[in-house]
Amino acid sequence: MITTTETEQIFGDIALWQSMLDRQRELFVEMEAGSRIGFVSREASGILPGKRLEGVQVAVEVPMLAWQVENGGMSAMIERFAGMASTRVDLLLVADEEAVATMRNELGGNMLKTIKRLIRHGNIMFFVFKNKAQLQDAGYEDFLDSLGLAFLGSCR
Amino acid sequence: MTKPGEAKLSHLFQPGQIGKFKTKNLVKYGACCVSNYNGRDGTITPRELARVRVIAGTGCGMITNQGAYPDPLGEGKSYFRQVAIHDDKFLPQFETIARYIHDAGAVAFQQILHAGRYGGIDLGYCVQPSVVPQTLPHFRPPRELTKAQIKVVIEQHADAARRAIRAGFDGTEITSFMGYLLANFNSRFTNQRTDEYGGSVENRGRFMRELIDAIKQATPDNPLSVRLNGAELMDRWGGNTQDESFELMQQAVDCGVEMISVTVGWQEAPESSFGRDVEPGYWNFLSAKAKKMFPNVLVAFGNRLPDPAMANDCIREGVFDYWEVCRPLLADPELIHKAAEDRMEEVRPCIGSLNCLSRLFRDLPYTCTMNPMLGHEVEPEYHVTEAKEKKRIMVIGAGPAGMEAAITARKRGHTVTVFEKADKIGGNLAAYASNDLARPVDLHSVIDYYAVMAKKLGVEVRLNTEANAKFMRSVLHEYDVCIVAAGARTDMAVFRYLENSELLIDALEVAHGRVKPGKRVVMIGGGMIGLTISEFLAKAGHEVTVIEQEKRIGGDIMPTFKWRHTAWVDELGIQTVTLAHLIKVSKEGATVKTAKGEEKFIPCDSVIVSSPRKANHDLFYEFQWMVDELHGGGDATVPRGLDAAIHEGYRLGVRI
Numbered sequence: 046m047i048t049t050t051e052t053e054q055i056f057g058d059i060a061l062w063q064s065m066l067d068r069q070r071e072l073f074v075e076m077e078a079g080s081r082i083g084f085v086s087r088e089a090s091g092i093l094p095g096k097r098l099e100g101v102q103v104a105v106e107v108p109m110l111a112w113q114v115e116n117g118g119m120s121a122m123i124e125r126f127a128g129m130a131s132t133r134v135d136l137l138l139v140a141d142e143e144a145v146a147t148m149r150n151e152l153g154g155n156m157l158k159t160i161k162r163l164i165r166h167g168n169i170m171f172f173v174f175k176n177k178a179q180l181q182d183a184g185y186e187d188f189l190d191s192l193g194l195a196f197l198g199s200c201r
Numbered sequence: 202m203t204k205p206g207e208a209k210l211s212h213l214f215q216p217g218q219i220g221k222f223k224t225k226n227l228v229k230y231g232a233c234c235v236s237n238y239n240g241r242d243g244t245i246t247p248r249e250l251a252r253v254r255v256i257a258g259t260g261c262g263m264i265t266n267q268g269a270y271p272d273p274l275g276e277g278k279s280y281f282r283q284v285a286i287h288d289d290k291f292l293p294q295f296e297t298i299a300r301y302i303h304d305a306g307a308v309a310f311q312q313i314l315h316a317g318r319y320g321g322i323d324l325g326y327c328v329q330p331s332v333v334p335q336t337l338p339h340f341r342p343p344r345e346l347t348k349a350q351i352k353v354v355i356e357q358h359a360d361a362a363r364r365a366i367r368a369g370f371d372g373t374e375i376t377s378f379m380g381y382l383l384a385n386f387n388s389r390f391t392n393q394r395t396d397e398y399g400g401s402v403e404n405r406g407r408f409m410r411e412l413i414d415a416i417k418q419a420t421p422d423n424p425l426s427v428r429l430n431g432a433e434l435m436d437r438w439g440g441n442t443q444d445e446s447f448e449l450m451q452q453a454v455d456c457g458v459e460m461i462s463v464t465v466g467w468q469e470a471p472e473s474s475f476g477r478d479v480e481p482g483y484w485n486f487l488s489a490k491a492k493k494m495f496p497n498v499l500v501a502f503g504n505r506l507p508d509p510a511m512a513n514d515c516i517r518e519g520v521f522d523y524w525e526v527c528r529p530l531l532a533d534p535e536l537i538h539k540a541a542e543d544r545m546e547e548v549r550p551c552i553g554s555l556n557c558l559s560r561l562f563r564d565l566p567y568t569c570t571m572n573p574m575l576g577h578e579v580e581p582e583y584h585v586t587e588a589k590e591k592k593r594i595m596v597i598g599a600g601p602a603g604m605e606a607a608i609t610a611r612k613r614g615h616t617v618t619v620f621e622k623a624d625k626i627g628g629n630l631a632a633y634a635s636n637d638l639a640r641p642v643d644l645h646s647v648i649d650y651y652a653v654m655a656k657k658l659g660v661e662v663r664l665n666t667e668a669n670a671k672f673m674r675s676v677l678h679e680y681d682v683c684i685v686a687a688g689a690r691t692d693m694a695v696f697r698y699l700e701n702s703e704l705l706i707d708a709l710e711v712a713h714g715r716v717k718p719g720k721r722v723v724m725i726g727g728g729m730i731g732l733t734i735s736e737f738l739a740k741a742g743h744e745v746t747v748i749e750q751e752k753r754i755g756g757d758i759m760p761t762f763k764w765r766h767t768a769w770v771d772e773l774g775i776q777t778v779t780l781a782h783l784i785k786v787s788k789e790g791a792t793v794k795t796a797k798g799e800e801k802f803i804p805c806d807s808v809i810v811s812s813p814r815k816a817n818h819d820l821f822y823e824f825q826w827m828v829d830e831l832h833g834g835g836d837a838t839v840p841r842g843l844d845a846a847i848h849e850g851y852r853l854g855v856r857i
Contacts, residue, residue, distance in 0.1 A: 071780075071796075129334060137334070158771070165768060167437035167471060172334035176325070180338050189338070190753050193767050 052108040052123045055086050057149035059110075062121040065156045066112060072157070072191055073119040075184035082188075083134035084110040085126045087141045087170070109134075129172065135180065136189075137172045144168035161193045206543035210513040213524060214541060217262060219499055220424030220459050222308045222371045224262030224523075227516055228537055229501050231462070232265040232312040232374070233527030234557060235280045237566040238576060241323075243270065243278070243285020245294035250301075251579035257301040259530050260537035263523065264307045265374055265426075266298055268314025271361035272354065276328045277382065279316030281564040286313065286361045292368050299369030310426060311365035312374040313358055317382025318343065318391055319468060328354075330386050330408070331393035336438075336469045339562060348396065354382070355411050359419040372424035372459070375412060379474070380433075380467035383409055387449050388433060390440035402445050406452040413456040424459035426501070431463040431487030434470035443487075450491060460499040462525055463488045475505040475528075477553035478639040478765055482511055488521045501525040507551050509540040531557060532571040546653045552643040555761035556844055562760060570844040571647070573605070573851035585855055588613040592681040594857065595620060595828075597668040597820060600628025602835025602846035603686030604651035609854020611658045618680075619660060622667035626652055628688050629836075630843065632712035633730065636737035638769060639762075647843070670823045682830040682857055685820045686850065689836035692815035701786050708734055708811035719806025720744060723791040725783050726812025727754030729842065732766045734811060739773035746776040746803050748783060748793050750812075757842065783808070814840035830857070 089107040109126035144163040163169040207214040217224040238249040269286035270277035302309035321327040327341045362373040377384035385391040386408035433440040466474030488502035503525035512524035533549035557567040569575040577583035596603045599621035611617045627648035634644030691707045710716040724735045727749030735745045785792035790804040835846035
C-alpha cells in the first residue's frame with residue numbers, strides 16, 4: 046500500500062504538480078483523452094544506471110506520478126508502479142534522486158524546462174510505449190518537442 | 202608511378218592485407234549507412250547498382266557493401282528499402298556488386314546488419330535480448346528473443362555470410378553500430394537476461410562469440426570484421442562503460458576475427474558522436490586504445506575523421522591500421538583519387554550536416570547536401586555531359602546556388618560569368634558561417650571549394666558588380682542565358698506599418714557584421730537563421746529573447762541537428778516566446794502579442810528581424826525581356842537551406 050506521505054516524500058505536493066500542469070495547459074490541448082505519462086523514482090523502482098534495469102522486468106511496487114489527459118486538461122495523480130510490463134503509460138520518465146529533488150524544489154517554476162534540462166543531463170531516462178504514428182495521432186508531438194526529445198531518430 | 206599525393210600520404214597509400222587478400226591502400230569504405238534505394242522486399246535496384254559502381258570506383262583498397270538484413274521475416278530490417286541477403290534469389294545482384302568492386306581493384310566485404318532494437322520496420326515490433334522499451338518513438342516496441350530464436354538468428358547470419366562469399370565477396374562484417382542487435386546483447390542497457398546470454402560481460406558477449414564462431418565455420422577461408430563500440434555513450438543510462446566495451450572487443454579478438462572496426466555511440470545516445478559539433482579527431486583515442494590492446498589484429502576507424510592527412514598521421518602513429526571512411530566519400534567520391542594526386546583543395550567537403558541520416562529517419566533515400574549527384578547516378582539527366590550547343594551564361598549571385606550552377610555549366614563547355622554585388626563570393630552563407638557555433642570552418646570550406654573550382658575551371662567572377670536593369674542593358678546580347686541566384690532577404694516590408702519600424706534591424710546586417718546590436722536583443726524569428734545569430738550573440742554576452750510565430754522554434758532545421766540548437770538555446774540562457782508576433786517597437790523595447798491575445802513588453806536595446814524571408818526574384822521581372830533564357834535557383838526562387846541551393850544550382854548546370 047502506497048501512502049500519501051511516501052508519495053509526497055518523493056514527488057512533493059501533488060496539488061503543486063496540478064497547478065504546474067494547469068499553467069502549461071496549451072501544451073496538452075491537442076493530446077487525446079486518456080493519454081498518460083508516468084514518473085517514477087529511479088532509486089525506488091530499481092531502474093538503476095550502472096547496474097541492471099531491474100524495474101524493466103521485476104515487479105516492484107513504488108509510487109508513480111501519473112499525468113493523464115482528461116476533461117480537456119492534464120491531471121496529476123498518484124498510482125502504483127509495478128514494473129514496466131504492467132504499467133499503462135505512453136511515456137515513462139525515470140528520475141534519479143537529484144532529478145526528483147530538483148523537480149520537487151522547482152514545482153512553482155517552469156517545470157517542463159527543468160525536466161528538459163534533467164533529461165539532457167542524463168538525470169531523467171525516458172521510455173516510450175507507443176510508436177511514432179501512435180504518439181503523433183495522440184497529439185504528443187508538441188509535448189515531446191518541448192522536452193527536447195527527438196521525435197524521429199537522432200543518430201548524431 | 203607514385204602520384205604526388207601518394208608520396209605525401211605514404212602511410213595511407215601503402216598496401217595492406219586482410220586474411221589472404223591484399224589491399225592496394227589502407228582505406229576501407231565503411232558501410233556507414235544504408236542507401237534506402239532498394240525494393241521494399243530487399244531486392245537490389247538499378248539505382249543501387251549505379252550507386253555501388255561509383256563506390257567501387259572511389260579508389261579504396263577495401264570496400265564494405267551496405268548492411269543487408271539476414272532474416273526472411275525482416276526482424277533485422279531497419280530501413281524502409283534496406284537490402285536483404287536471406288535467400289539465394291538475391292545472389293545475382295550481390296554477384297554484380299562483388300564484380301564491380303573487384304574490377305576496381307578493391308577487396309570486397311559484405312556487411313550483415315541485423316538491427317535488433319532498431320529493426321522490424323515492417324513488422325510493428327523489434328527483437329532484443331530483453332524487453333527494454335524504446336527511448337525514441339521512431340522505433341518499434343520490443344519482444345524478447347528466446348534461446349531457440351537466438352540459435353536461429355545466429356544460423357541466419359552464418360547463412361548470409363556463406364551466401365555473400367558465394368556471390369564473390371572476399372569477407373564479411375557484422376556490426377553493432379549504432380545500437381543494432383549485436384550491441385543489444387553486448388550492452389547491459391538492453392541485455393537484462395538472466396540466462397547464459399545475460400548478466401556478466403562474459404555472458405553478454407556469448408551471443409557475439411557464437412555469432413563469430415558460426416560465421417567462421419561457415420566461411421573458414423574468409424576474413425571477418427566486427428564493428429564494435431569503443432564507447433556506447435549510453436553509460437549514463439546504464440549502458441556499458443568504456444572498459445566493458447574494450448573487454449568485449451577482447452572477446453572478439455580471442456575468437457579470431459581479422460579486423461575490429463571501432464565505432465562510437467548509439468542512435469539514442471544523448472550526445473553527439475559524428476555531427477558537425479564534434480571536432481575531427483575527437484574520438485581517435487578510442488582507436489588508439491584498441492590498437493594498443495590488440496596489436497596483432499587489424500583495427501579500422503573513421504568516426505568524425507574526414508581528413509586523409511589526419512588519417513595518414515594516425516596510421517603512421519599506430520592509432521589504427523585502416524582508415525574507415527564513408528560520409529566524406531558520399532560528399533565527394535573522388536576524394537581518395539584527389540588525395541592521391543595532391544588535389545585536396547578540389548575536394549567537395551563533407552560538412553557533417555547529417556542530411557544523409559535526417560533523410561533515412563524520414564524513411565527516404567539518403568542524399569548529400571554537398572553532392573547533388575548522390576542517388577541519381579542511374580539517371581543520365583544528372584550526369585555532366587558536354588553541351589551540344591555552347592552558350593554564354595551569366596549567373597547573378599555568387600552564393601552556393603549560383604556557384605554550383607556556374608561550375609557545373611562550365612564543366613559542360615559553356616562560358617560562364619558570375620556577377621556578385623559583394624566583394625567576395627559565398628553570399629549569405631559566408632555571413633551565417635561566421636555566426637555558427639558548431640564549426641564555422643565546415644561552412645567556410647564550402648565557399649573555399651567554390652573559389653578553387655571557379656578558378657580552376659575558368660569561371661569568371663566579377664565582384665562588386667550589382668545586377669540591375671541598367672546593368673543588363675549594358676551587357677545586352679552578350680549572354681544567351683541568365684541564372685538568377687540572388688538568394689533571399691529578410692522581408693522587412695512586413696513590418697512597415699509598425700510605428701518606429703525604422704528601429705528594426707535586418708538579421709542579414711548583423712550576420713554580415715555591418716550592424717552591432719545592443720546588449721539586450723529581441724530576435725524576431727526562431728528558425729535556423731534567427732537561432733544561429735541569437736546563439737552567436739548570446740555567447741558573446743548579449744541577453745537574447747527569440748520571438749517565434751509558430752508553436753516551436755527551429756522548424757526549418759534538420760532533425761539530426763535541431764536538438765543541438767535547442768540545447769544551445771537552453772545552455773546560453775536564450776529566452777523563447779512562441780506563438781507570438783511583434784506588434785510594437787520602441788527605443789525601450791518590443792511588444793509582442795501571444796496567441797491568447799496577451800500583450801507582452803520585452804525591454805531591449807535592439808530588435809532584429811530574421812523572419813519572414815523573401816526570395817530575391819524581382820530580377821526575374823526586370824530581365825524577362827532582356828535575355829533568351831532566364832532561370833532561377835536556390836533561395837531566389839523559394840528561401841530554403843544550403844542543400845536546396847546546391848542541388849538546384851547543379852540541376853540547372855547539367856541541363857542548360
